[in-house]
Amino acid sequence: MASLSASSLRHLLGDWHDDGPALRALADRIRLLLLDGRIPSGTRLPAERELAAALSVSRTTVAAAYARLRDQEHLHSVRGSGSVLRLPAGEQPAEAPHRSPATVDLTRAALPAAPEVQAAVEAAVADLRAHLPGDGYELLGVADLRRAVADRYTARGLPTTAEEVLVTLGAQHAVGLVCRAVLTPGDRVLVESPGYPHALDAARAAGGRPVAVPVTAAAGPGSGGWDEEALQEAFSRTRPALAYLMPGFHNPTGSVMPADQRRRVVDLARRHGTRLVVDETTNDLAFDGEVPAPFPADVVHVGSAAKSLWGGLRIGWVRADAATVRHLAAHRAPWELGTPVFEQLVVARCLPRLDEILVGRRRELRSRRDALVTGLAAQLPEWEVPHVDGGLALWVRLPTPASSALAVAARRHGVLLTAGPRFGLDGAFERHLRLPFNADAATVRDTVPLLARAWREVGTSVPAPRPFEVVV
Structure with missing residues (x-):
């Protein structure tokens, strides 16, 4: 226990x-x-x-x-x-798989399946016949999908072969696998603050000691992002064994790392012997502006079909040099024996058409973002709502440090929220709340008034703001 x-x-x-x-x-x-x-x-x-x-x-x-x-x-x-x-009978944690129909879930930044996934599933049934004579254990991944992933990186300007791709059980599995393969207990790991909580969990599970670098949401075009001075200090002071970044529509802030800062980060990692891991899970979800370019070949790239296509496929990948791919594959065996073949074939069908599929996804995300921003401006004008050009969520700043209290109050109104501290270290970010814009306009119209009602319940019962809320 x-x-x-x-x-x-x-x-x-x-x-x-x-x-x-x-x-x-x-x-x-x-x-x-x-x-x-x-x-x-x-x-x-x-x-x-x-x-x-x-x-x-x-x-x-x-x-x-x-x-x-x-x-x-x-x-x-x-x-x-x-x-x-213990969770009492009938009560579930925020990330449990089943929900009451009356509950609005704002804990997950993900969309329903893209319409094209259904046709890909039907086509993959026929593709599966060619794989049935084999044993089905694919530590590296099905060749068709590895080639499709490699072709996409090549088209983006990073020449890649199938031997430089490892297929995983989603991006989270990929990050955990890299952490287990690279880290030894006590190693320093550079992470973002706020950042993707499961990546932080993976680093800690592998024995890593997190070193946080601040990331801020954009107040307008060109603002926000990674603290340059903190990045340089973290690399030089701690010489981390691994650095984990989500530079393309960062979760949860929505920030995008500029090209010149990317070059400086790569240089810092090379000079200090740090393995740089870049999570591109949300990279393709640019609905205003350009899709960020990939990092150089010596950086470990992590990708996923979850946000672009559907989370239910549970397919991700690692793009790295061939030696690293073989090293990662060798570390899979104690934990699992590969990725299901059928789901790989579905994604292999979708990737050649991904740019076409993304047109609809981006249009959908832009509409849903606009609906949420409009609703918040009308019902909760005191909340500071950042400007985002892509991704799946808003990193909202609250007038008072009451994110956890709001999450508790919102549950009473049938709205599930993830409080800001879930994305930070040691209870930070009580002034922030991640709000995914994965709900359609009708759901937003019904949900935002519930949020406003919950906020009014906690608005008179929170402490006065402290002069320095977060120290990193």
């Missing part, structure tokens, strides 16, 4: 106080950490006395908060075994 120390829970809690009773605020924040996956179900919480000391509150406050969680069936205590967080 996993255990959480008092200091670790303190970091996860962040700024948990509000103007109401401390016991309620503490219980609600721990419940949110459980629901959005930051604390796994089945984790043992620290003893009351230890947590009280870490939080500088009375033991009575912690005991009352634990009692509230027990009353809600989120905490189970056994004498001699401690207190264990």
Whole structure:
């Protein structure tokens, strides 16, 4: 059974106080950490006395908060075994696969399947016949898909062969595989803050120690992005073994790294012996402006069909030199034995037509972004909404540090949100909220008023803003 120390829970809690009773605020924040996956179900919480000391509150406050969680069936205590967080029957974490029809899910930045996927599935059924005489275990991936991925990189200006492509079970699997193959416990890993939370999880699971570099959302065209000084300092001071970046419509900020900064990052990585990993999952989703160009050949590129085609296909890939591809394939065997053949054949059918498919996807995303931006301006004008030219989400800045409280309140109105701290380290980003624009205009019209209602509920019960909310 996993255990959480008092200091670790303190970091996860962040700024948990509000103007109401401390016991309620503490219980609600721990419940949110459980629901959005930051604390796994089945984790043992620290003893009351230890947590009280870490939080500088009375033991009575912690005991009352634990009692509230027990009353809600989120905490189970056994004498001699401690207190264990568990999801009660019928309640699901924010990323669970099934949803009530009455619930609006704003935790996932993803679209339904592109219309062209259905025809690709039907064609792939016939393609499968040629593979049935084999054993079906493809550690490197089906040759047809590897060639299709290589052809796409070549067309984008990065000459690539099939031997330089490894097919994976989605981009998250690719990132985890690279981390396991490259890192040794204690290695420094440069990550973005805010950043994609599952990439951070993968680095930590491989024993990496994160080094955060700030990324900001754009207030207008040409603004926002990666802190240049922090990037240079992180490379020179920590000499990270691996750097993970999402430079094309970054998740969650939507920022795009300029070409000149990309060249400087590549130079920094080469000078300090850092393996640079670039996640291009959202790179093709440019609905205003140009699709960012690929990085040089010595950079590890990670791609996926999830955002462009459909998440249900669970197909991703790594583009790297042939030696790295073989090295990564060798590290797969202890964990899994390859990617399902049929889904690879579906994606192999789609990739040659991807530019055509993306025309419709970009039109759809632009429309959905506009609907959400318009709705927020009308219902929540005090929220700062960034300018994005692509991607799948808005990194909204709130007037007060109340993202977690808002996520709890929104659930009562049937709206699932991922609070800002899920994208940061140690409870940061309470002033921010990621809002995907994957809902159609009709759903947005119904949902934004619910968000406004939830915001009004928490608007009078949040602490005054601190002068320095995030220190990185």
